[in-house]
Amino acid sequence: MSVSRSNAQLAAFSGIAGRRVIITGGASGMGAGLVVAFSAHGAQVVSLDIEESVGAAIASDAGATFVKCDVSEQLSVDGAVTRAVEELGGLDVLIHAAGIAPGASAESTPVDLWRQVLDINATGTFLTNQAAFRHMKGSGGRIINFSSAAGAKGYPGKSAYAASKGAVLAWVRSVAVEWAPFGITVNAIAPAIWTPMYDRTRASMTEEQLAQHDRDLIGSIPVGGKLGDIDADLVPVLEFLAGDGSRFMTGQVFAVDGGGLMVR
Incomplete structure (x- = not known):
C-alpha cells in the first residue's frame, strides 16, 4: 500500500489557510485568542460577540471582521x-x-441566573x-x-454552568449523527486554559485560598499542574479540528486540560 502524498494533499492537511x-x-478570553491566531495563520475570520467596542478592536487589530451578536437571541x-x-x-x-460561568450554590441559584446561563x-x-x-x-464543514x-463530571458551586455544558455535550453527540450525511462534523472541546478572566479570579482570592487552589491544580492536572496556554495548547488543537485532518472525527469531546478529564 502506497503512503506517498502529493504536495496538494499534504498542504490540505497542514493548516487552516x-x-x-x-x-x-x-x-475576550479564548475566543479572542482564537480570532487573533486563526487570522494570523491565514484563515478568513469573522468574530461575533455582544461586546461591540472591545470585539471590534480585537478583530480590527487581527485583520478580521466583527459583527455584533447576542447568541441567546x-x-x-x-x-x-x-x-x-x-x-x-x-x-x-x-x-x-x-x-458565561457565574457561580452560586445549587440551593441559592435564582431562576433568573439559571435561565441566563442556559440561554447563553x-x-x-x-x-x-x-x-x-x-x-x-x-x-x-466543521462545527466546534x-x-x-x-x-461531564459536574461543578459544585456552579451547577447551572455545569448543567448548561452537559446540555452542550448531549447536543453535540446528537447532531453529529444527524448532520454527518451532509459532510458536517460536530465536536466539542473541554478546555482548561489560562485567560484574563482567570487572572481576575486569582486576584480575588486570599493568599490562603490561592495557595490551596494551586495545590488542587497540581493534584488534578497531571501535565504541568496548572491551566494551559491559549497559543501553545489550545490553538493547535482547534486548528486541527478546523482542518481536513479531522474529517473522520465527529461527536467527540476533546479535553484540552492537561489530563484533568482523563478516564481513571
Whole structure:
C-alpha cells in the first residue's frame, strides 16, 4: 500500500489557510485568542460577540471582521451569521466559544441566573449551530463547540454552568449523527486554559485560598499542574479540528486540560 502524498494533499492537511471561519465570543478570553491566531495563520475570520467596542478592536487589530451578536437571541444570531457568511463568501468552520460561568450554590441559584446561563451557553449553542448548518448543508464543514469538564463530571458551586455544558455535550453527540450525511462534523472541546478572566479570579482570592487552589491544580492536572496556554495548547488543537485532518472525527469531546478529564 502506497503512503506517498502529493504536495496538494499534504498542504490540505497542514493548516487552516483560506478557511472561512466564524468565531463567537471573540471579544475576550479564548475566543479572542482564537480570532487573533486563526487570522494570523491565514484563515478568513469573522468574530461575533455582544461586546461591540472591545470585539471590534480585537478583530480590527487581527485583520478580521466583527459583527455584533447576542447568541441567546435567534434574530440576532441568524442575522449575524448571515452577515458573516456574506462577508466570507461561504462558511467552512464555526467555533462557538461564547459562554458565561457565574457561580452560586445549587440551593441559592435564582431562576433568573439559571435561565441566563442556559440561554447563553446551551440555547446559544443550539442557535449558532442551527444557523451554521443552514449555510453548510450543501458543502459540509466543521462545527466546534465549547463544552467543559463541568458538563461531564459536574461543578459544585456552579451547577447551572455545569448543567448548561452537559446540555452542550448531549447536543453535540446528537447532531453529529444527524448532520454527518451532509459532510458536517460536530465536536466539542473541554478546555482548561489560562485567560484574563482567570487572572481576575486569582486576584480575588486570599493568599490562603490561592495557595490551596494551586495545590488542587497540581493534584488534578497531571501535565504541568496548572491551566494551559491559549497559543501553545489550545490553538493547535482547534486548528486541527478546523482542518481536513479531522474529517473522520465527529461527536467527540476533546479535553484540552492537561489530563484533568482523563478516564481513571
